[in-house]
Amino acid sequence: MRARVLLVEDTPTEAEIAKAHLAAFGHECRHAATVAEALRLAAEWPCDAVLIDLQLPDGTGFELMRALRAARHAAVLIVITVNASLDTAVEAMRGGAFDFIAKPYSRARLRVTLDNALETRRLRAELEEARAQLGRGSFFGFVGASPAMRAVYRTIESVAASKASVFITGESGTGKELAADAIHRASPRARGPFVALNCAAIPKDLLESEIFGHVRGAFTGATESRAGAAKQADGGTLFLDEIGEMPMEMQVKLLRFLQLGTFTPVGGTRTERVDVRIIAATNRDIRAEVEAGRFREDLFYRLYVVPLEMPPLRERGEDALLLARHFLELFSREEGKDFRDFDEAAAAAIAADPWPGNVRQLQNVIRNVVVLHEGPLVTRAMLPARLFQPPPREAQAREAPPPAPGQVEPLAVVEKKAILAALEHTGQDVPRAAALLDVNPSTIYRKLAAWKKAG
Amino acid sequence: MSSLDPHISRQLREDLAPAVLRSVVQTFERDLGRLAQEMLAAARAGDASGYQRAAHSIAGAASAVGAVALEREARLAMDPAQPEPPHILLPRLMREAQAAIAALKQMLG
Ligand SMILES: Nc1ncnc2c1ncn2[C@@H]1O[C@H](COP(=O)(O)OP(=O)(O)OP(=O)(O)O)[C@@H](O)[C@H]1O
């Protein structure tokens, strides 16, 4: 990140060295040798960081910091001090400095301190932006201004800074993954990786290696050593989705990892240490799972440090319409359509529906409308007639019987059958069907549209 | 006792391009000339705070280039309790300044 750095230093030797470092980092630098000059420059040149020597000819660095803070200057302040005594450091921090550097300092030290400070400043700005958005009904990737969602935003904000494990519960499609992502992005780990692992989607016997990695030769097919999710998430956040599906043997291993902070890759002998924040999610009733003995209680308490409950869409009042409008605008743009709004009856239907599949269902419905119809208004008739009907939960996969030998069907027919089977299997959930077929959801929507046109 | 801290010398050579380092040493030499004059003048005028301020700047500059022996003298002069009067300390400080510059130039090769 290229930044603007104001250097306040009266001794030319030191200034010259600092300027050389800043230039090497690619930052833009201006130099002031006095408090007065620094204030003048800061007022006319919007800088991101100020590097401050404490002893200046016309005052102290503390006075400069006070003046900058009084002027509500947005730059992050870093103090450079000869005597890195604890007192000076404490006073500098109290005076509003983000950090301090003791002289003499290396280029690497300056870089780390400055990068940290600039990153924190960027985060702070982002959080402020997010906070400002609260009033407008959005927060990071979330749309929604209902009291229930505001409470969610507040929880996310307040837990973001710590490393505490967060346990997200909520019905399917309520935005659990989005919440995990928001926590990561609001946290000081935002620059680190966010690694999501769906415990339900991974075959039992591969889960350990997916999480902890394996060494070469650990099992048949392990031709190379591979880092697992825990290692990949080092310095960032590991999101364990559908944790309720984790097999017992794996729960033990995860618990040990959480207790010790270390793990051993499958087939390995050396333990590895990583620094990750854990976020877990499930749409199961996790307490019932614990009571039934399917989920370890000790692991539950390790993970359930900060609970975050995603409210179902039917409890979010006006949010359903807010979300519908948001998706309408988004998908119209994506599909090159000119939808503007919902007519009264359509809006009423959306507001009244219980949305058992929550935000994801709403998202699917709106995408469907946009792909299959033309704007500018969404009418009630464009919406599924039976919005109220929950999608079949465990629709049996009725696979098409294999064609008799010699009986080959045209590709287009095979394709149509495959898509319809996938849709049926997923309860008409297009994105999931698309994932099953390994195609883009829009491919399925386009096919549906084409078939509809063809009658 | 060497006048430069070998660790900091190495760091400077690693961090700065030779031309930049050469220029830093020239700046340091100019700084010392000016600041030593200021200390001398302040001592003559009995201006204790001016004397300490100039000593502080010398300490900062010396520390930045790893001139530890010079930095130590400058810090003694910065001490408001003044364990040694200027007429004892200043000549010693000047000698250390010369030694530091010589050592830095030698380092440049
Ligand atoms: N409040 C919201 N605003 C905007 N988009 C949302 C919101 N909540 C969810 N979404 C979107 O809806 C979709 C479903 O959300 P997500 O995958 O986070 O749900 P989930 O709770 O993890 O569901 P499941 O339990 O089925 O895994 C995603 O595309 C997500 O971006």
Ligand SMILES: [Mg+2]
């Ligand atoms: Mg999910």
